[in-house]
Amino acid sequence: MSRPFVKMNGAGNDFVVVNALDRPFTPTTEQVRALGDRKTGEGFDQLISIEPSETGDAFMRVWNSDGAMVENCGNALRCVGWMLLEAGSGERVAIDTLGGMTTASRAGDHRVTVDMGKPRLDWSEIPLSEEMDTRNIELQVGPIDAPLLHTPGAVSMGNPHVVFFVDQTPDDAFVRGSGSLVEHHPLFPEGVNVGFAHVLAPDHIRLRVWERGAGLTRACGTGACAALVVCARRGLTGRSARIDVDGGELHIRWDEATDHVFMTGPVEIERTGTLPF
Structure with missing residues (x-):
């Protein structure tokens, strides 16, 4: 069964974004790599899945183009935040990630501010x-x-x-x-x-x-x-x-x-x- 996607970028960092709020999205490592190939696939830096969250408005899952799942992606958070803000009526959304909870808020036309939390310095x-x-x-x-x-x-x-x-x-x-x-x-x-x-x-x-x-x-x-x-x-x-x-x-x-x-x-x-x- 095919899945629709939106191709987005944040300052040139580009993503394929899939809505998985209602239907799970579980690509294999090989599928992610094939999709990420800029010559034969869709081409992207990261593949993004927007999933349900028990603690936030959504959970953002991130795969790099080599197929590995990673904790977070700041530019993708802005893109996902913008999509959630456009779909809702508020000015702020909470997005959970493997790297922790973040919030995104409007900062103008097609501009978003993301609270990336505290830097971890130890x-x-x-x-x-x-x-x-x-x-x-x-x-x-x-x-x-x-x-x-x-x-x-x-x-x-x-x-x-x-x-x-x-x-x-x-x-x-x-x-x-x-x-x-x-x-x-x-x-x-x-x-x-x-x-x-x-x-x-x-x-x-x-x-x-x-x-x-x-x-x-x-x-x-x-x-x-x-x-x-x-x-x-x-x-x-x-x-x-x-x-x-x-x-x-x-x-x-x-x-x-x-x-x-x-x-x-x-x-x-x-x-x-x-x-x-």
């Missing part, structure tokens, strides 16, 4: 394979005496992130080479999303992300949140910044009163279609 919460200060973790890429990258920060935004600081925005080859190397480093037992942050001003960051299980992506919402938190903890930025990603811009604020991270950004509907199962 080494065991990310998780790392050994205890260390997550402001400056002991990791480098390249020769020991002249590393290309070194001493990144780490944080979990419901999924694990490591963020390196760079003096200029890296090209695709550098992001692919370094990102794929670090993604499966033994320091990260669950794998890790790899960010490359070029701080342009105390309230402005240029970010590129190698996404765990998806590769080079045009935007990563949790990655943008992670970059702001890591940069602020190092004193490189304040607690609020514009994050320029390949697909557009996101606005991230780490609220001092609540310790929650809020992400605001665009939502776009690309097309609709039907899955062949």
